[in-house]
Amino acid sequence: MLVYFLIIVPVLVLAFFAFSYWQERKYRRKPFYKLSDVGWQRHAPPPDTDLLHSVALLGDVGAIATDGTDLVLQLAQQWQHQVGEKGTMVFLGDNLYPIGLPEAGNRHRDLAEARLNTLIESIKNYPGRGIFLGGNHDWLKGREGGYEQQLRQEQYVEEHLQQPDSYLPPKGCPGPSCLQLADNLLLVVINTQWFVQRGFKPMGSKYGCPYSDIEEFFVRLNKLLKRNSHQRILITAHHPLYSNAMHGGKFTIKQHIFPLTALHKRFLIPLPVFGSLYPFYRKMFGAYEDMSHGKYKKMRKRLVRIFHRYDNLIYVGGHDHNLQYFEVQGNHYIVSGSGSKTAFVKKGGKATFALEDLGFFVLNCYSNGQVWIECRTVSESQENGLLMFRKRI
Template identity: 50%
Template sequence: MVYSYIFYFLLSVCFGFLIAYLIERRYRRQPYFKFLADNQLADLPDLPKPIHSVALLGDPGSISDAENDPILILMRKWMEKNGTDGTLLILGDNIYPTGLPPFSGYKREQAEHRIMAQLQTFKQHQGQVIYLSGNHDWNKGRSNGLQYVLEQQEFIRKELNCANSYLPLDGCPGPVSMPLAPGLQLIVINTQWWVQKGVRPIGKNYNCTVDSEEQFFLELSRLLHQHRNDCIVLAAHHPLFSNAQHGGRSTVKQHFFPLTAAHKKLYVPLPVAGSVYPVYRKYFGAYEDMAHPRYRRLRKKLLRLLHQHNNIIYAAGHDHNLQYFPVRGNHYLVSGSGSKTAFVKKGGKAVFTHEHKGFFVVDFYSNNEVWLRVLEPTALLGQSHEVIFQRKIIGT
C-alpha cells in the first residue's frame, strides 16, 4: 500500500512537470510584451536620428567571427547610423570563459582571438567605445581575478587607443561619470568589485577615487543629485531585477533533468532531488546570484539610493537575455545576450523579455524625449525588422 502511494505520488509529480514543461516550451524564445503598444516593429535606418544614441551590449565574450557574427553585423548598422553621436557600452563578460589570462599559452591565444573579433568591428566606430568588466573577466571571480582584469584593460586600451575605453580603471569600484550630450550623463560602476574574491582595489594606493564602501555610496549619491535634471545612464554588469537564472528563475528542465547542466545529453530524470540546486540558487545563491549575501547587500543599497530619484536608466548584462523593468520611476535593463542566450521567465515586474540575441539602445532627442529600443539580428528572427520593441520612457 505504501509503495503504491509513493508510485502515484511520483507519477503525479512527473505529470505535473510534463504539463509545466509543455506550457513553458510554448513561450520560450518568444518575445513577451506586457503592453502591445511596445511591440512596434521598425527598420533601424528608418528611425529618426537622435542627438545621441547609447548601445548597451552585454556578455559578447563568445563572439569569434568578426565578419559574420549577426550581433556584430547589426552593431555595424547602428554605428553607421549614429557615428560620432553614438556611445557603445560593453557591459562585461567580454571574454569567455575566464577573461584574458596574464600569461602565454593556448588559453591566452583563444582569449585574444575572441576579443579581437569584437575590436576589429568597434575600432571602426567614430564615437566612444567603453568596456566594463564582468565576473568572467575577473577569472570567474577567483582570487587572482585582478591580474586578469588589468591584463584585459591594458589590451583593450592599447587596441582602441583610448584611455577611457575601460571603466572603472584598475579594478576600482567607481563611480565614474562623464557627459555624453547636453542633458545626458553616463555613470559607470564596477559591481563585480562587491562580490569578488581576493584583492579588491580601493583607496589611493590603487589609484581609486574612493577609500571605502561608504564613500562609494556617498559619491554615487552626490553624482545622482548633481545630475538630477539630466537623463542618467547608470551602467554596470550585475542587474538589480531579473527573471532569469541569476534572479533565481530556472526552467522545468533544470528541475527534472538537473544533470543536463553538466552535460546536455545527461537526461536522467530526478524529479524531486533535481530541485535542490535550483532552489539553492534562488534562496542562497552562488556568488554571482542575487540571493548571495554580498550581491543581496549591494542590490539593497543601490535600490535604496535609486528609489530617491527618477528617470535613471540602469543597464546591466550578466543574464543572457533581454529584459526591461520599469520600477518606481526608473528603468532597469538586462542586455546580456551579446553572444549567448538563456531562459527568461515572462511576467512579474517585467514588461518585456526575450530569450534572444540582441541589445538595447537608448535614443536621446532634442525635445528631451528618450526612447528605449531593442535591436535583434534579422537573420535570427526570420523577419525583416531589426527593432522589435520601442517605448518612449521620458518625455510627454
C-alpha cells in the same frame, strides 16, 4: 494504501513537470509583453526629430565569432551606420569567455585575444565612442587572481584602442565613473564585480582608487545622482538589479529534472525531485553570482535604496543571457546580456518585456527631449535585424 501513495504521488509530480514543460515550450524564444505594452508598435519617435545621441548596450559578448560572421556584431555595425558619430557602444562585461584575458602561454589566450581584437576593431573603425566594463568572467570568475586578469584586459584594450576612457571604472576600482555623452545625457559606470569578488579587490590610493572605505562609494554615487538630477542619467554595470532569469532565481523544468546540465549540457542524467535541490539552493542561497547570494544581495539592496530616491534613472546590466525590461518606482532597469549566448527567461512578474534571443538594447535621445529604448535582435534574413520592443521612457 502505501502502494496507492507510491503510485499517485510520482504520477502527479510527473504530470506537473510535463504541464510546466509544455507551458515553457509555448513561450521559449517568444517575446513577453506586459498587457499595457502589447501595442508598442503603434508608438514611435516623431519622424522629423533629430537624434541627439544613441547608446548601444551589448552585454556578455565573450563568445563572439571572430571570422566576420557574428550576427550580433553585424547588427551593431548596422546601428553604427545609422547613428554615425552620435553613438556610444558600451560592452557590459563578460567580454571574454571563459576566464577573461589570461597571461601569454595559457591555453585560452589565443582565442581570448582574437575575440578581444574583434571587439576592438569594431570600435576602431567607428567614429563614435566605445567603452568596456568588466564582468565576473573577466575577473577570472571571481577567483583569486581575478584582479590581475582584469588589469591585463584593461591594459590590452587601452593600448590597442588608443581612446580615452575606453575601460571604466579604471584600475578595477568600484567607481562611479561618469562621462557626459551629450547635452542632458550623463553616463555613470559602476564596477559591480568589485562587490561580489571573492579574491583580492583594490581599495585606496595605493591602487589608484580615490577612497579607502567602500561607504564612500555610496556617498559619492548618491551625491553624483543628486547633483545631476536635472538631466537623464544612464547607469551601466555588469550585474542586473532585477531579473526573471537564472541569476534572479528562475529555472526551467529541464534544470529541475537534469540538474547536472549546470556542469555540462550533455550531462542529461534525470534526477527528478532530487534534482530540484540545486535550483532551490540557487534561488534561496545563491552561487556567488546570484542575486540571492549574501554579497550580491547586500550590494543590490544598497544600490536600489539609493536609486529609489530619484526618478527616471536608467540602469542597464548584462550577466543573464537574455533581454529584459522592468519599470520599478519610476526608474527603468534593463538586462541586455545576450551578446553571444542565450538562456531561459521567465515571463511575467515585474517585467514589462522579456525575450530569449541574441541582440541588444539601444537608448536613443532626441533633440525634442524625448528618450526611447529599443530592443534589437538578430535575423539571418534581415540585415537590419528585428525591432522587438520600443518604448518612450
